[in-house]
Amino acid sequence: MLTYINSTNTSTLLFLISVLGIFLNQKNILVMLMSLEMMFLAVSFNLIFASIHLDDITGQVFSLLILTVAAAESSIGLAILVIYYRIRSVITVELMSLMKG
Amino acid sequence: MYTDLFLYFLFSSFALLASLMVISLSNAVHSVLFLILVFCNIAGLLLLLGAEFLSFMLLIVYVGAIAVLFLFVVMMLNIKKTSTTLSFFFNRPIGIITFSILFNQLLGVFNDFDTFGLKQKDLIWISWITEHNNLTNIQAVGKVFYTKYSFLFILSGLILLVAMLGAIILTMHQRTDVKKQKIELQLNRNFGGSVKFINLRK
Numbered sequence: 001m002l003t004y005i006n007s008t009n010t011s012t013l014l015f016l017i018s019v020l021g022i023f024l025n026q027k028n029i030l031v032m033l034m035s036l037e038m039m040f041l042a043v044s045f046n047l048i049f050a051s052i053h054l055d056d057i058t059g060q061v062f063s064l065l066i067l068t069v070a071a072a073e074s075s076i077g078l079a080i081l082v083i084y085y086r087i088r089s090v091i092t093v094e095l096m097s098l099m100k101g
Numbered sequence: 102m103y104t105d106l107f108l109y110f111l112f113s114s115f116a117l118l119a120s121l122m123v124i125s126l127s128n129a130v131h132s133v134l135f136l137i138l139v140f141c142n143i144a145g146l147l148l149l150l151g152a153e154f155l156s157f158m159l160l161i162v163y164v165g166a167i168a169v170l171f172l173f174v175v176m177m178l179n180i181k182k183t184s185t186t187l188s189f190f191f192n193r194p195i196g197i198i199t200f201s202i203l204f205n206q207l208l209g210v211f212n213d214f215d216t217f218g219l220k221q222k223d224l225i226w227i228s229w230i231t232e233h234n235n236l237t238n239i240q241a242v243g244k245v246f247y248t249k250y251s252f253l254f255i256l257s258g259l260i261l262l263v264a265m266l267g268a269i270i271l272t273m274h275q276r277t278d279v280k281k282q283k284i285e286l287q288l289n290r291n292f293g294g295s296v297k298f299i300n301l302r303k
Binding site: 007028035037079 | 117132246
């Protein structure tokens with residue numbers, strides 16, 4: 001029965017909710033990073049579902065690569081956030097354009 | 102009969118609701134906890150679809166590494182004072198649910214008391230002699246990943262190395278107000294330089 005279901009709706013809705021989270025939530029950068037992680041998750045789930053649906057293993061390989069990039073991105077982003085908090089002692093998205101090299 | 106369908110709708114609706122909660126809650130700690138719920142639900146969906154390796158990999162990497170990293174940063178940065186006063190009524194529904202599930206299961210052992218149809222009526226048995234020749238999901242992924250896409254495997258290792266070095270170099274800063282033990286200065290000290298004789302009264 002599960003084989004008749006199209007899982008693309010779930011991943012697309014998850015992606016759209018995360019996009020909404022990035023664009024609506026303008027005050028908290030942590031929530032924006034979490035939305036970014038959810039976008040990675042949605043894309044990777046879509047790839048895995050396509051690979052199972054089309055019976056091709058390549059999608060799972062590339063979703064594993066997406067997992068790697070997501071882990072790297074989150075670690076670097078949170079490290080930058082920690083430095084920014086150490087220098088400015090506040091994390092607001094509006095003042096982040098004032099950063100200089 | 103339709104257990105997989107029921108589980109599919111359960112997992113997908115829970116994932117979507119939890120993602121809505123992630124973007125709508127104001128407290129960052131609660132957002133991280135709902136993010137963990139999203140990851141767990143998606144892992145369950147992948148388990149239903151049959152991608153076991155990717156499901157558990159997602160659980161390990163996202164929940165074990167990324168969500169814990171988020172939680173660590175949220176708690177370290179001290180953005181907002183969170184009131185950690187758990188009321189008595191907060192713990193009560195979880196206890197009642199756990200108790201009712203365990204009660205139902207344990208009562209089903211003794212007789213045919215079966216409230217939500219949780220007891221398995223006709224047991225399905227698996228012939229392991231025919232099953233062990235199958236190619237599992239992790240074997241299928243590994244056979245492609247280590248041969249055809251080996252370059253991408255090495256490249257992902259390089260990406261992780263660069264990310265690790267970057268995170269270490271970015272967050273490391275030398276504090277000057279901390280007394281440290283310097284081995285070379287200790288070894289260079291000798292008796293003549295360290296003990297002085299002075300006359301207090303002449």
